[in-house]
Structures are given as C-alpha cells and as structure tokens.
Amino acid sequence: AQKVTQAQTEISVVEKEDVTLDCVYETRDTTYYLFWYKQPPSGELVFLIRRNSFDEQNEISGRYSWNFQKSTSSFNFTITASQVVDSAVYFCALSEASGNTGKLIFGQGTTLQVKP
Amino acid sequence: NAGVMQNPRHLVRRRGQEARLRCSPMKGHSHVYWYRQLPEEGLKFMVYLQKENIIDESGMPKERFSAEFPKEGPSILRIQQVVRGDSAAYFCASSRTGGVGTEAFFGQGTRLTVV
Numbered sequence: 001a002q003k004v005t006q007a008q009t010e011i012s013v014v015e016k017e018d019v020t021l022d023c024v025y026e027t028r029d030t031t032y033y034l035f036w037y038k039q040p041p042s043g044e045l046v047f048l049i050r051r052n053s054f055d056e057q058n059e060i061s062g063r064y065s066w067n068f069q070k071s072t073s074s075f076n077f078t079i080t081a082s083q084v085v086d087s088a089v090y091f092c093a094l095s096e097a098s099g100n101t102g103k104l105i106f107g108q109g110t111t112l113q114v115k116p
Numbered sequence: 117n118a119g120v121m122q123n124p125r126h127l128v129r130r131r132g133q134e135a136r137l138r139c140s141p142m143k144g145h146s147h148v149y150w151y152r153q154l155p156e157e158g159l160k161f162m163v164y165l166q167k168e169n170i171i172d173e174s175g176m177p178k179e180r181f182s183a184e185f186p187k188e189g190p191s192i193l194r195i196q197q198v199v200r201g202d203s204a205a206y207f208c209a210s211s212r213t214g215g216v217g218t219e220a221f222f223g224q225g226t227r228l229t230v231v
Contacts, residue, residue, distance in 0.1 A: 006158075033217035045159075045207060045222040052217055091158055095216050101172045102211065102218035103149060106158035 003027065004094050006107035013082050014115050021077045021110045023092030029053075031097040034068065034075040035104065039089040048090075051075065082114045118142070120210050121190075122223035129198045129230050137193040137226045141210030148191040149220055150183060153205040165191060166214065198230045 005024045013019045025034065036048040049059065051068050059066045063080045079086055089111050093104040121140040129135050141148055146167050151159040164172040165185040176183070180198075185191040195202055205227045209220035 004158075031216060037222075042224075043205065043227075044224045047219070047221070050217065050219055093159075095218070097216040099172065100215050101164045102147070102214045102216060102220065103161045103164055103172060103175075104151075104159070104220070105161070106151075108158045 003105045004092055004107035006090075006092055006110050008110045009108070010111045010113070012113045012115065015084060016081050017114075018078060018080050019082050019112065019114075021079075021090050021092075021112065023075045023077065023107060025073050025075065025092070025094045027073075027094060027096050029097045033095040035093040035095065036066065036075075036077050037091045037093065039091065039109070041088070045091075048077075079112075082112075084114050084116055087112060087114045120145075120208060120221050120223035122206075122208050122226050124226060125224060127226055127228045129228065131199060131230055132197050135195040135198050135202070135228055135230075137195075137206050137208075137228070138190040139193070139208030139210070139223060140190040141208075142221055145210035145212050145221075147211045147214045147218070147220075148185050149209040149211075150191075150193050151207045151209065153207065153225070155204070159207060162193075164214070171214070195228075198228070200230050203228055203230045 032053045038046040065078045067076045089109045091109045092107045150162040153159045161175040163183045180196045182194045205225045207225045209222045211218045211220040
C-alpha cells in the first residue's frame with residue numbers, strides 16, 4: 001500500500017493562479033515528520049518544509065502555504081499567485097519513527113506546469 | 117560550506133559493466149542515505165549508512181548492488197553487471213544526525229544510463 005499518495009500526476013495552471021498540491025499519507029506511528037521537496041527541471045531536490053506530527057499549525061512562507069490535517073492524514077501545499085519559475089515536480093515525503101533511521105518515503109510526485 | 121557533492125553527474129555504462137557512484141557528504145555529516153529515482157517515478161530509499169556501518173539496507177536490491185561509507189573518503193554506491201533497468205537518477209543525502217525527522221541535504225544526483 002502506498003504510504004504517501006499524491007493523486008495529482010500533473011497540474012497545469014496559468015501564471016497568477018493559485019494551485020494546491022495534495023498529499024495524503026498513511027502511518028501507524030504517532031511520531032512522524034512530513035516534508036515537501038521541489039525538483040526543478042535541472043534535477044536537484046530543493047527542501048521546502050518539514051513538519052512534525054505534533055504541530056498542526058498551518059504555515060505560510062511567502063507565496064507558499066501548507067495545510068496539515070491529522071484528521072484526514074493530509075499535508076497539502078498551496079502556491080498563491082503562481083509564477084513560471086514554480087514549474088517543477090513537487091514531492092511529499094514521510095519520515096516515520098519506527099526504525100528511527102530518518103529515511104524518507106516519497107510520494108510519486110506532482111508535475112506542476114505554470115504557463116505564462 | 118560546500119553542499120553534498122555527487123559525482124559523476126552523468127554516467128553511461130554498457131550492459132554488464134560496473135557503475136560506481138560517489139557521494140561526499142556535507143562537512144560534519146556522518147550519515148548518508150541513497151535513493152533511486154526511476155523515470156517518471158518518485159524517489160525510493162535504498163540504503164542508510166553511518167561511517168563504516170550499514171544501518172538499513174532494506175531498499176537495496178538483493179543482488180549486484182552494494183554500498184559503503186568508509187572512515188575516510190566518500191560513500192560509494194556500486195552496481196555490478198548493470199542492466200537497462202538500472203538506468204535511473206541516484207541521489208545521495210547527508211545529515212549530521214540520524215533518526216526520525218532528520219533534515220537531510222540532497223546532492224544533485226547521478227544520472228546513470230545503461231546502453
């Protein structure tokens with residue numbers, strides 16, 4: 001079973017539109033962390049955010065915001081007023097306490113295309 | 117303060133050859149993770165190492181793949197007798213500590229093409 005599900009394979013928006021990328025996770029651990037990474041066309045992985053399971057406060061960083069809801073096991077990512085430079089593949093990832101290795105379980109990724 | 121360095125960035129191997137991928141962690145980091153990204157897929161965990169020790173290799177294919185992180189020098193991911201299905205991007209990440217929620221920093225990846 002997929003532990004991290006990003007149901008949207010591809011999203012295409014026009015510049016300045018808002019867009020939300022969905023992430024649903026599955027874990028039996030009470031302690032875990034959730035991450036979002038951006039992979040631009042150049043291929044590297046850029047860290048965006050880390051959130052632990054005990055902190056359900058939403059977070060805003062510039063045009064980026066994250067909505068963490070334990071009740072629905074979701075950690076959605078919204079980009080406000082999207083720009084062409086936001087075009088990338090975005091990955092949601094889970095780090096579980098069991099095993100305590102820090103390894104990440106990634107979703108399949110959502111490809112976001114922002115058109116001018 | 118250099119980031120995680122992976123080399124080579126691109127590697128082409130013929131079927132049956134060996135591939136060696138190198139990862140130099142950030143300064144002060146003694147934990148290394150390797151991930152594989154197959155085309156059009158997310159990253160999959162392969163192995164987690166600390167200096168001179170393999171901690172978790174649950175994601176490593178049973179044959180042909182091995183990893184090491186010696187006391188001195190970079191971590192090496194070695195693939196023997198490569199096949200076309202090994203073509204992928206291989207990412208290394210390093211961290212100062214291990215454990216749940218560790219913030220690991222990723223390298224730019226090595227793109228392996230098997231012809």
